[in-house]
Amino acid sequence: MDPKVTEGGLNVTLTIRLLMHGKEVGSIIGKKGETVKKMREESGARINISEGNCPERIVTITGPTDAIFKAFAMIAFKFEEDIDNSMSNSTATSKPPVTLRLVVPASQCGSLIGKGGSKIKEIRESTGAQVQVAGDMLPNSTERAVTISGMPDAIIQCVKQICVVMLESPPKGATIPYRPKPASAPVIFAGGQAYTIQGQYAIPHPDQLTKLHQLAMQHTPFTPLGQTTPGFPGLDANPPASTHELTIPNDLIGCIIGRQGSKINEIRQMSGAQIKIANAAEGSTERQITITGSPANISLAQYLINARLTSEVSGMGTL
Structure with missing residues (x-):
């Protein structure tokens, strides 16, 4: 093995792809793109x-090996700074590790695992990072997906070894890159009206209203209890x-309250509850x-609270 490669001094251009949740991407981009520009x-x-x-989004990092390591x-x-900030608002005592997910061509994963798992074991032991290759x-x-977790220094050493x-085992054959699928706008039902969530607003959804409402009636996930008004009440209707x-x-x-109450205020404004x-x-x-609030307001507020919880839990990067 060329020692210069390990040191990151060899001027080889390499591309590494990372898979991140929206929350992680927001942290990397920063306000007005300042963080990613600095990076x-x-x-x-x-x-x-x-x-x-x-x-999920793909973050692609390309450059000489030493630039990639930086x-x-x-x-x-x-990410460690984000964890520290979230810990200051939390009662949890154990600090979760930093977790990154690399996206690696499957043809290279065999070399990364090694015979009988010998290579991946060596990487774990020499760096102190946890490494898992998805089956x-x-x-x-x-x-x-190759998930690396640990302290930042351990992760950096681990990335160097990966x-x-x-570099030693280039991909074989054609690689079909992973492209995350767009999130379809969720449709919710409140007060007999269908809404789609677009960004931070609930937009009345008239097109497939009848069909979607029939579907909703089958499982009634958001149909307010005790509402007997038939049909679709107008927007000026004021149920008790x-x-x-x-x-x-x-x-x-x-995650529901947000910094200085920003998230809960947003949910109040959007739902009207x-x-x-x-x-x-x-x-x-x-x-x-x-x-x-009205049954419609309550349903919408519940949906928005659940959406915040779901994104928070899935954003923790646990496997």
């Missing part, structure tokens, strides 16, 4: 982020206000949320 300038690597309204170091330390290929591609393997209560685990309440979050009861691991 590009300081590392010398090209960093491209796939377009699209997708729950870019990875900056990403790993940024299945990513949908509609010939690539697999780069060496990828009612109240709904939810309990949310303490360690997830932060009044939302109150009770103070934590002593010794309790849960918080009570009370939603007041």
